[in-house]
Amino acid sequence: MTKKALLKEYEKNLQVVIKSAKESGLKDDQIEQCIRQSFKPLKKTSHDQKNHKIVKCSLLLLLPLSLFIYILLNVHTPTSSLVLRNVQGLTYPALKIVRIISVPIIKLFPSFTSLYDESCLVENPYFYLTDMDCWPCENIHSLLNLTGVDDVNPLEKLREGTPCIIEMNKPTVSLKHFQELYWNYSSELDLDANRLKVTGLNSGTLKAVANLTEENLSSNFHIHWRINKMIPARIVRKLFPKPHFLPERSGQAVERFLFIDGPKSNTYTLPNTECSYVFMIQGSGERIIALKPSNECKDKCKTIYVVMKPAALLLFNWWYWRPVSLPVKNSTSLSFTYMNSFC
Structure with missing residues (x-):
């Protein structure tokens, strides 16, 4: 129609x-x-x-x-330079406006202020280097033990990519020492206690841990405490001081970790650190650390294992090795492991 x-x-x-x-x-x-x-x-x-x-x-x-x-x-380089010259002057005014806008949001959600201390908000799980040279770990089949060797600088070996272990002459750190430290600095330590992850305990607070005894802990008990604020970091250094071979002005990361494990605590992968040079100190008890090659080097390098005994210090480069913590067979005591990094 x-x-x-x-x-x-x-x-x-x-x-x-x-x-x-x-x-x-x-x-x-x-x-x-x-x-x-x-x-x-x-x-x-x-x-x-x-x-x-x-x-x-x-x-x-x-x-x-x-x-x-x-x-x-x-x-086009001239256009890029022209835009950058004109935009740079607007950076600080724009950030000031963003800060003014964010004030009401922070008042509504005060917990967001903890993000100020984060160096990375979202970690990229797919990060991978396609052209990484894995020669530092290709011929490594065991750890280099530098205990009592004074003429070799551990930092030199570490920069070469060689993982090292040193048995230090220092007091052990037990649950009792940790509890004493908490009661002396409870107000300061509680500021960073929201980063505490606990398995095998009804309450996940530092205060609850400070009231425990080893007799009433389960064998698979586990604590993962991440510290990324300056004040708690300085307090924890009273138990785990900086290694003697680190220079006074070394770029030691504020972020550090404390792991407390029962004798049969499950296997877990240790977290990534801010800096590539990592050191771990075994305060007390025993724990097996498996250094697995990174994804970039897993076809060229092999996994190496070490039993961390009290006062042992482990050094490795995060670019080549990724640590995994495992229980020690027939162990009967709690394990205290401290991990930090430096650049």
Whole structure:
């Protein structure tokens, strides 16, 4: 049916509707109002379709425009330099505005302030180096024991990629020492206690741990305490001082970890550290540390194992080795392991 025929059919049907309305007692203005109301949905549909077309066209234009700007800024050096010169002056005012806007949000969610101390909010689980040279770990089949060797600097071996172990002459750190430290500095340590992960205990607070005795702990008891604030880090250093061979001005990371394990605590992978040079100190008890090659080097290097005995210090480079903690067979005592890193 042609458009003209459709209009004639519509007009005929409309006349029938108007006649029927008049017979029902409706006045002419009421009939006209009803007819106008019937056209409103059609107008709305037409308007929505028009808006949809506008949005679609805008997106089609925006995509190539964004691609063009990105290529221009990354390829055309004069344009990139011009933009940077003009944008740099706006950086601090923009950050100031963002900070002002964030104040009400922080008031509503005070726990967000803990993110200020984080060096990395979201870690990339797919991080991988395609061209990494794995020669430092290719011929390593066991740890280098530097106990009593004074003419070899552990840092030199560490920079070469060789993992080392040193049996230090220092007091052990037991649950009793940890509890004494907490009661002396409870107000300061509780500020960072929200990063405590506990397995085998009903309450996951430092105060609950400070009230424990070894007799009422399960054999698979485990504590993972991550510290990334300066004050608690300084306090924990009273139990685990900086290794003697580290220079005074070494870039020691604030972030550090303390692991307390029962004699049959499950195997777990130790977390990634801020810096690549890692050292672990065994405070008391025993724990097996497996140094597994990183993903980049797993086809060229082999896993090596070491039993961490009290006062043992382990050094390795995180780029080549990833540590895993395992229980020691027939062990009967709690294990205290401290981990830190430096750059």
